[in-house]
Amino acid sequence: MSTLPPANGAAFPDGRPADAVAGHWVDRHAPLSWRPYLRLARIDRPIGWWLLLLPCWWSGALAAIAADRTFPDPVDCLLFLIGAVAMRGAGSTYNDIADRDLDAKVERTRLRPLPSGQVRVRHAALFLLAQALVGFAVLVQFNGTAILVGLCSLLPVAIYPFMKRIMSLPQLVLGFAFGWGALMGWVAVFAHLDAPPLLLYAASVAWIVGYDTIYAVQDIEDDEMAGIRSSARLFGRRLKGAVGLCYGLAAVLVGLAAWQAGAGPVGFLGVAAFAGHLAWQVLRLQERDGAGALRLFRSNRDAGLILFAGLTADALIRGLS
Template identity: 80%
Template sequence: MSGTALQDGRPADAVAGHWVERAAPRPWRPYLRLARIDRPVGWWLLLLPCWWSAALAAIAADRTFPDPWHCLLFLIGAVAMRGAGSTYNDIADRDLDAQVERTRLRPLPSGQVRPRHAAVFLVVQALIGLAVLLQFNDQAVVVGLCSLVPVAIYPFMKRVMPLPQAVLGLAFSWGALMGWAAVFARLDPPALLLYAGALCWVVGYDTIYAVQDIEDDEIAGIRSSARLFGRRLRLAVGLCYALASLLVALAARGAGAGLVGYLGVAAFAAHLGWQVLSLRERDGRGALTLFRSNRGAGLILFAGLSADALLRGLS
């Protein structure tokens, strides 16, 4: 067994020593893995655009800080919907996952969970997400429900298009609309610009993530942006990240952000630039480290936007 798949059933991209492996009851572990609880970076990356949007809305509304209740709801919803989305993706991809070394030990292809049990687990997580969504205003609820379209089609895009990360970006960036809609009950240009920037960010970081599987994907015929860009990998990721930074800066400008907000965007852009400079073709282990570092990049941006709102509210 190679280093990318461990004999205990834990994928190599899971966090070593995570409480799922140490403390969770053994019968629960396959389901927690199915929901990616042992890989928290996934729900962080789903959550962060929500928090950016909440902070941007706070700036535009002259509030001192993002709505704490909204931020808590986004946290719960991100964990639930990341789990539901991952479960749905694994049900759809269980045959493909069996052909890729990094994913063949996931609960479904390895037989730890039966498909019908996974489907029940999916419904439970989706209902939790729905309960969270219904706490927002009607307009935000409609916006949130619309996210189900890209979520539903994403697992099948890697079979028919060379850039499935674009569809993933449509789904994972949706929170950039939600924070704004939750405050203003509508969508304005700053939210749309933030959404476009988040989409470019997702395409960039998921291209880095796809470097782990590029050899197996070639054998299995799975399409990915890492395969599409090939030797132009760093250039493509760099362009995605540059566009993401520009669009986020324009969103901040549209919301009326000040110097501190722009400094947050600049620090975010600098982190993304470091990732591009550190990226190496077919270095799967290094790619995983860079991918995970996007949690830090996103938190930097959230801190900058939140600090801007605080300073403006106190002035």
């Protein structure tokens, strides 16, 4: 079986979407009856929960620097991991319920469990509820302010699936939803918000608009035919410049957040390495190269881990000095 995604975002012959990870345990070991639900939750595509998790970890690392802690709270980091997997699954299930008719018109998504009939809408709704309850169980482990802030994230999550029908930049609303973790790591420590997490949140939104624009390159031809709006269609031939602007803004805002939190040289080395990775993505980006866009999109996990490593190392060095 080929490990490379088909051209132009098409699905694999076995029904896996083009952005699924080849050889994933869902396809090799999960019971057949579970696989549509695991795919509905995107368990076979872990990049989504990584990208939801990373702003949480960045925020926790900034909070560790500001609080003179040696490293981010490991219990908080574990809770964020569990919550990211659960809520990414819940959000994806909700998105697929809302988009099942549109997904049937796009080559890359037409074989998803709902448009292909593998899962009924009623069963998907029950699965959504179960995942949301896991996420809520994680949320209530934090302080009251963090619980309130976390609950507020449901608004952008709820409206995002409908934005591609009415606005040309739905990735902005995705950024509001997916970047929310940038607030959570800080408020879990301090029980209030300050300039560093707000700057980090703005940076996360810009980063998300950039990387999801890259992701949308896979679907640009089908989106044009189906009338689905996206930033890739909006930017068109200005794609590289627009992504570069988003990424540049993200890097500057992350640097300001680190400065406001009191980061030292090691933290700023992490910011610089993060910015360098984003610049490399822009240089490699090619219009209407779906396979290349998917590889660049996935590489944002590495970019985010580089930043987290730099901020965490800064906290460690400061805590030991």
